[in-house]
Amino acid sequence: MKISTTRRLERLTERYMNGGLDRRSFLGLTAAAAATAGIGMRWAPQAMAAVSEVRFDGWGGVVQEAIDKYAFQPYTAKTGIKVTQGTFGDESEIVTKVKTANPGDFQIVHSSGVEYYKRYVDGGFVSEINEANIPNMQYVMEAMIAPFRKMTPKLSCVPYDYGTTGIAYNTKVISEAEAKEKGAKLLIDAKYQGKIGGYGDMVTRVWYGALTTGQNPNDIKDMDAVWAAIRQNRDLVKKYWSSGAELMDLLAKEEIVVTEAWSGRVAALQAQGAPIAYLDPPGSYAWMEDMLILKGSPMQECEELVNFMLAPETAIAVAEGQNYPPSLDPTKVKLTDKIAKMPAFDPTGTMTALTFADPNYWSANLDDWTKQWDRISKGG
Amino acid sequence: MSSADRRRPWLLLAPALVTLVVLMILPIGIMTVFSFYQFETAGVEKEVFTTENWREFFTDGFYHMFLWKTARVAAITAILCALLGYPPAYFIAMTGYKHKWLLLLLLIVPFWISFTIRTFSWIHILGEQGVINVLLMKAGIISEPLRMLYTEGAVIMGMIHFLLPYMILNVYVSIEGIDRNLISAARTLGCTAGQAFYEVVLPLSLPGLMAGLLLCFVLAAGSYVTPEILGSTRDALFGNIIFDTIMGQLNWPLGSTLSLVLLVMLGVIAAIYSRYMGLSRVFKGLGA
Numbered sequence: 001m002k003i004s005t006t007r008r009l010e011r012l013t014e015r016y017m018n019g020g021l022d023r024r025s026f027l028g029l030t031a032a033a034a035a036t037a038g039i040g041m042r043w044a045p046q047a048m049a050a051v052s053e054v055r056f057d058g059w060g061g062v063v064q065e066a067i068d069k070y071a072f073q074p075y076t077a078k079t080g081i082k083v084t085q086g087t088f089g090d091e092s093e094i095v096t097k098v099k100t101a102n103p104g105d106f107q108i109v110h111s112s113g114v115e116y117y118k119r120y121v122d123g124g125f126v127s128e129i130n131e132a133n134i135p136n137m138q139y140v141m142e143a144m145i146a147p148f149r150k151m152t153p154k155l156s157c158v159p160y161d162y163g164t165t166g167i168a169y170n171t172k173v174i175s176e177a178e179a180k181e182k183g184a185k186l187l188i189d190a191k192y193q194g195k196i197g198g199y200g201d202m203v204t205r206v207w208y209g210a211l212t213t214g215q216n217p218n219d220i221k222d223m224d225a226v227w228a229a230i231r232q233n234r235d236l237v238k239k240y241w242s243s244g245a246e247l248m249d250l251l252a253k254e255e256i257v258v259t260e261a262w263s264g265r266v267a268a269l270q271a272q273g274a275p276i277a278y279l280d281p282p283g284s285y286a287w288m289e290d291m292l293i294l295k296g297s298p299m300q301e302c303e304e305l306v307n308f309m310l311a312p313e314t315a316i317a318v319a320e321g322q323n324y325p326p327s328l329d330p331t332k333v334k335l336t337d338k339i340a341k342m343p344a345f346d347p348t349g350t351m352t353a354l355t356f357a358d359p360n361y362w363s364a365n366l367d368d369w370t371k372q373w374d375r376i377s378k379g380g
Numbered sequence: 381m382s383s384a385d386r387r388r389p390w391l392l393l394a395p396a397l398v399t400l401v402v403l404m405i406l407p408i409g410i411m412t413v414f415s416f417y418q419f420e421t422a423g424v425e426k427e428v429f430t431t432e433n434w435r436e437f438f439t440d441g442f443y444h445m446f447l448w449k450t451a452r453v454a455a456i457t458a459i460l461c462a463l464l465g466y467p468p469a470y471f472i473a474m475t476g477y478k479h480k481w482l483l484l485l486l487l488i489v490p491f492w493i494s495f496t497i498r499t500f501s502w503i504h505i506l507g508e509q510g511v512i513n514v515l516l517m518k519a520g521i522i523s524e525p526l527r528m529l530y531t532e533g534a535v536i537m538g539m540i541h542f543l544l545p546y547m548i549l550n551v552y553v554s555i556e557g558i559d560r561n562l563i564s565a566a567r568t569l570g571c572t573a574g575q576a577f578y579e580v581v582l583p584l585s586l587p588g589l590m591a592g593l594l595l596c597f598v599l600a601a602g603s604y605v606t607p608e609i610l611g612s613t614r615d616a617l618f619g620n621i622i623f624d625t626i627m628g629q630l631n632w633p634l635g636s637t638l639s640l641v642l643l644v645m646l647g648v649i650a651a652i653y654s655r656y657m658g659l660s661r662v663f664k665g666l667g668a
Contacts (some may be wrong), residue, residue: 072546076523078412082422090627090628092422092627092628092629093627093629095422095423096423096626096627096630099423099630114407119422119423122421122422122423122424123423123424128565159535168620194527200613205541233611234614238527238612239530239612240612240613253507253508254508254509255507255508255509255529365419366422366423367629370422370628371631373413374550374621374624374625374628374629376443377614378446378613378614378616378620378621378624379613379614380442
């Protein structure tokens with residue numbers, strides 16, 4: 001099995017500290033490993049050369065287009081540093097790639113918040129950013145930073161935007177009154193069998209399973225009832241979508257008439273004139289996204305880019321482009337009317353009106369619930 | 381025989397052996413090692429020996445059900461490929477058309493377009509707003525769109541679309557290799573055209589047909605993209621279960637175990653085929 005040089009050095013240190021290796025051998029082996037790293041690793045030449053590009057991986061679609069247009073292109077014009085971009089449909093996909101790549105191959109990830117942050121921390125993929133190099137962090141809501149700092153006092157990421165996963169419905173089929181009355185229960189309404197969609201993601205499924213059974217998603221008492229609700233939804237669902245593009249396609253082509261949906265994607269559909277409305281039922285799933293800098297990245301350049309992205313003029317332009325509010329504190333930075341009208345926008349900067357996933361609660365159940373959801377989704 | 385003579389075959393074989401070892405044996409070896417690791421949490425495994433992953437596979441009916449389902453769907457796909465592929469293969473082999481190469485080229489044309497794009501194209505054909513439903517509704521034959529997309533049928537159709545050329549090529553090579561004098565002899569001895577086909581062509585083309593069946597079965601059983609795009613989650617095959625385990629649950633040890641299970645299942649089927657038919661038929665078809 002291939003192990004990274006970093007891991008090899010960590011193991012040597014561990015053996016030395018445990019007394020399993022004498023000092024002479026430790027120093028010799030460390031020098032050999034370091035020499036190998038310098039000579040043999042294919043990323044070493046790039047690391048030693050001046051950084052001319054930074055790698056970014058995001059969610060693609062309208063979200064990444066906005067980031068590219070309003071942040072990356074101006075950044076490249078200003079600094080000459082190119083931002084190479086990749087996309088993923090599911091964040092587990094990028095976690096797998098990071099796990100199999102050399103440190104530094106993947107550098108900045110538009111990560112989906114605290115639950116996933118823990119996976120990067122557990123996998124040992126996180127860096128330590130120097131916050132002094134990101135002065136624009138002063139504008140970021142403290143309520144968004146706190147959950148990450150709780151996990152790693154020295155941050156590896158900077159919160160960047162937030163939104164909700166509410167319910168999108170076709171107004172030609174479902175009236176506003178019906179949507180408001182039924183709320184999350186629309187997703188298990190047999191009347192719409194074969195016309196219901198859903199995000200094929202465990203967190204969203206369990207969250208809405210909890211809401212449809214009248215439970216607090218951050219403190220579920222009757223998990224069996226939640227799984228039963230998820231099965232009930234599964235039997236009515238036409239298709240579980242796996243990306244924002246697929247969600248928009250299914251709604252636009254009227255393959256489905258109701259689904260959970262990402263607020264920004266619905267706003268993009270509405271801008272195209274699609275007869276789609278959006279509803280945040282009580283306890284709707286709120287999430288925050290962050291710019292995560294991975295271990296092995298060129299820190300100075302990555303920090304500089306993140307700082308550029310957090311500059312109010314950049315962050316506001318990106319927010320308006322991607323239809324998600326920025327992480328900027330509205331009490332510190334004057335945001336635009338367009339942002340103020342976005343779903344989930346919190347004018348107080350405290351985030352108390354939104355229900356986020358409790359990172360400790362969800363992290364503790366992530367593995368088991370993901371496995372169970374995978375089974376249920378396949379008919380189990 | 382001199383030592384140089386003894387070394388020569390090995391030297392000639394070396395590139396193929398190295399490629400085989402690096403690209404196949406080694407990855408399978410790594411997967412085997414991983415299958416005995418302990419899963420800690422998503423993306424993290426402990427390098428301690430455990431048979432837990434194998435125990436989970438052998439004791440959990442969920443995996444057995446999907447293995448059976450995969451074999452069933454792959455078998456249906458392969459049989460439909462044979463039924464749909466034999467006539468065109470026969471036609472291409474028997475036609476007196478002087479530009480036969482053009483017909484063979486048409487078989488290969490679909491490979492010029494990305495497999496994923498070809499698969500996605502079915503959404504616009506089978507969807508509720510797709511060509512079939514729109515035409516049927518405009519013609520007044522149906523009032524509500526038929527549900528064709530995101531079903532097992534759509535998955536099988538998508539796989540047939542992808543696999544049919546492999547079947548046709550295998551059967552074509554087999555029929556093309558039949559001595560035409562045998563057919564003439566059969567006709568001279570009083571066979572009708574139909575009898576000549578059933579008594580001479582069909583039996584002699586069976587090895588090609590079987591090779592096509594094996595190839596289609598193996599490729600369908602290992603399919604992941606088609607069920608993902610054209611099927612609902614319930615129409616998943618074993619490949620999708622492996623994907624979920626590795627990419628979703630980030631459980632590499634169990635994912636490796638399941639990958640090895642599929643590999644062994646397909647290997648056993650290929651071995652049975654090889655025992656009775658000989659794998660050389662498959663390679664002959666692929667080399668057409």
